[in-house]
Amino acid sequence: MSGKHVAVLMGGFSSERPVSLSSGAACADALETAGYRVTRIDVDRNVAEVLAALRPDAAFNALHGPFGEDGTIQGILEYLEIPYTHSGVLASALAMDKAQAKHVAAASGIPVADALVMDRQSFGPNHPMKPPYVVKPVSEGSSFGVVIVKEDQSHPPQVVTSSEWRYGDRIMVERYVAGRELTCGVMGDKALGVTEIIPQGHAFYDYDSKYVKGGSRHVIPAQISPNIYQKIQTLALKAHQAIGCRGVSRSDFRFDDSSSDGGELIWLEINTQPGMTPTSLVPEMAAHAGYSFGEFLSWMVEDASCLR
Numbered sequence: 377m378s379g380k381h382v383a384v385l386m387g388g389f390s391s392e393r394p395v396s397l398s399s400g401a402a403c404a405d406a407l408e409t410a411g412y413r414v415t416r417i418d419v420d421r422n423v424a425e426v427l428a429a430l431r432p433d434a435a436f437n438a439l440h441g442p443f444g445e446d447g448t449i450q451g452i453l454e455y456l457e458i459p460y461t462h463s464g465v466l467a468s469a470l471a472m473d474k475a476q477a478k479h480v481a482a483a484s485g486i487p488v489a490d491a492l493v494m495d496r497q498s499f500g501p502n503h504p505m506k507p508p509y510v511v512k513p514v515s516e517g518s519s520f521g522v523v524i525v526k527e528d529q530s531h532p533p534q535v536v537t538s539s540e541w542r543y544g545d546r547i548m549v550e551r552y553v554a555g556r557e558l559t560c561g562v563m564g565d566k567a568l569g570v571t572e573i574i575p576q577g578h579a580f581y582d583y584d585s586k587y588v589k590g591g592s593r594h595v596i597p598a599q600i601s602p603n604i605y606q607k608i609q610t611l612a613l614k615a616h617q618a619i620g621c622r623g624v625s626r627s628d629f630r631f632d633d634s635s636s637d638g639g640e641l642i643w644l645e646i647n648t649q650p651g652m653t654p655t656s657l658v659p660e661m662a663a664h665a666g667y668s669f670g671e672f673l674s675w676m677v678e679d680a681s682c683l684r
Contacts, residue, residue, distance in 0.1 A: 390441030
C-alpha cells in the first residue's frame with residue numbers, strides 16, 4: 377500500500393463543485409495519512425491530458441454531479457486504462473438518470489413511486505399529476521432543482537419554466553411520499569447500516585440541510601422496526617446489483633409509518649458517488665460497521681479497477 381500513487385479527482389464544473397472540493401480534500405488528506413502518495417486534481421476540460429501525463433496507479437473519483445458521476449469521467453479513465461473507484465460507465469450513467477434507474481429498480485421488484493418524465497417547457501397551467509407531488513431534474517444531485525408541490529397549491533411551480541432554471545429540460549414529476557427519510561449504503565457486496573435523516577429547520581433534505589452545519593441530524597442505526605431495517609438493507613443491495621454498481625453506493629428511501637398496516641416503503645434513487653467527508657452519510661455508516669475513515673477509503677482504492 378505504501379507509495380501507491382493515487383490521483384484524487386475533485387471539483388469539476390457541475391453544480392456540485394463545492395461539495396466535490398470538500399469531499400476530495402477530506403479524501404486526499406485521509407489517503408496521505410494512510411500512506412498513499414496523493415496528487416490532487418481539480419478537474420477541468422483538460423483532465424484526460426493531465427491524467428495521461430501523470431499515470432497514477434489509481435484514480436479516486438470524488439467528483440459529484442454531471443461529468444463526474446454520469447459515466448463521462450469513467451469513460452476517460454477506461455480509455456486511459458487507469459483503475460478507478462466507484463461504479464463504471466454504464467452503471468454511473470444509468471444511476472444518474474433517475475427515470476431510467478427507477479425503471480430498472482421497478483423491474484427488479486423494488487417499490488417505487490408513480491412518476492412521469494416530461495419537458496419542463498410543456499408545463500402548463502394545470503398540474504401534471506394530482507398534488508402532492510415532487511418535481512426534480514432527471515440528472516442532478518444534492519437536491520438541486522427539487523420542488524415539493526403541496527396538496528393545496530393551485531398551479532404547478534413557476535420556477536420550473538422560468539429563465540432561472542439551470543438543471544436541464546427533462547424533469548421528473550413523482551408522487552410525493554410522506555414520512556421518514558432513510559438511507560442505506562452498500563460497500564462491495566454487503567449493505568451497511570440504515571440511517572434516518574432528520575432535517576433541522578428545513579421542509580425536506582435539501583442542499584442546505586445536507587451541507588450547512590446543523591442542517592440535519594443523522595440517526596444510525598435508524599430507530600425503526602427490525603423487519604423494515606432489514607428490508608431497506610436488502611433493497612439497497614438489490615438496487616446496487618440491479619443497476620450494476622461497484623464499490624460504494626447509497627440508496628435513499630421514504631418510509632410512511634403513519635398507517636396501521638405496516639406502512640409504505642419507497643425507494644427513491646441510488647447515488648454512485650456519495651459524499652466523502654468524514655461527517656457524510658456513507659463514511660458514518662462505514663464507521664458504524666467498524667471502519668475508520670482511512671480504512672474505508674483504503675478499501676475503495678484497493679478495490680479500484682477498470683471495466684467496472
